[in-house]
Amino acid sequence: MNFLASPHLHITTWVIAIILFLVALAITNPKVVHMILRLFYILIIITGIALFMKGMDYGQGMLYGLKFLAGILVIGMMEMSLVKKKKGKPFTTFVVLFFVFFFITLFLGFKLPMGINFLA
Numbered sequence: 687m688n689f690l691a692s693p694h695l696h697i698t699t700w701v702i703a704i705i706l707f708l709v710a711l712a713i714t715n716p717k718v719v720h721m722i723l724r725l726f727y728i729l730i731i732i733t734g735i736a737l738f739m740k741g742m743d744y745g746q747g748m749l750y751g752l753k754f755l756a757g758i759l760v761i762g763m764m765e766m767s768l769v770k771k772k773k774g775k776p777f778t779t780f781v782v783l784f785f786v787f788f789f790i791t792l793f794l795g796f797k798l799p800m801g802i803n804f805l806a
C-alpha cells in the first residue's frame with residue numbers, strides 16, 4: 687500500500703474535496719455533490735493516514751499529530767457547514783472555522799518534511 691503515502695495523491699484528494707465543498711455551499715440542491723464529497727473525506731483520510739505512518743520516520747511526531755488533528759477538523763467543518771445549511775440553520779461560523787483550520791492545515795502540511803516543504 688506504499689503508493690497511498692504519496693503527497694501528490696493526498697493533495698489531489700483534498701483539492702477536489704475543497705472544490706466540491708465550495709460548489710455544495712453555492713448551489714441550492716447539493717445532495718449529490720455532498721455525497722461525492724463524503725467519499726473524498728474517506729480518500730483524504732486514507733492517504734493522510736498512509737503519509738502519517740511514513741512520517742513517523744522523520745522524528746516530528748508532535749507536528750504530525752497536529753497535522754492529523756487539523757486535517758480532521760477541516761473535514762469536520764465542511765460537514766458541519768453543509769449539514770447546518772441543509773437544515774436551514776445559520777452556518778457562517780462553520781465556514782469561517784473551515785477557512786481557519788484550512789490555513790493551519792496548509793501551513794503544517796507545507797512545513798512538514800515530505801513532498802513540498804517550502805515553509806520548513
Ligand code: HEM
Pocket residue numbers: 693694696697700703730731732733734735737738739741750753754756757758760761788791792794795796797798799800801802803
Ligand atoms: C482537507 C483536509 C486536508 C488538507 C487541506 C491537507 C493538506 C495537506 C498539505 C498541503 C500537505 C503537504 C503536501 C506536501 O508536502 O506536498 C499535506 C500532507 C500531509 N497530510 Fe494532509 N491535509 C488534509 C487532511 C489530512 C488528514 C485528515 C490527515 C491524517 C489522517 C493528513 C495527514 C497528512 C500527512 C501525514 C502529511 C505529510 C506531511 C509531510 O511530511 O509533508 N492530512 N496535507
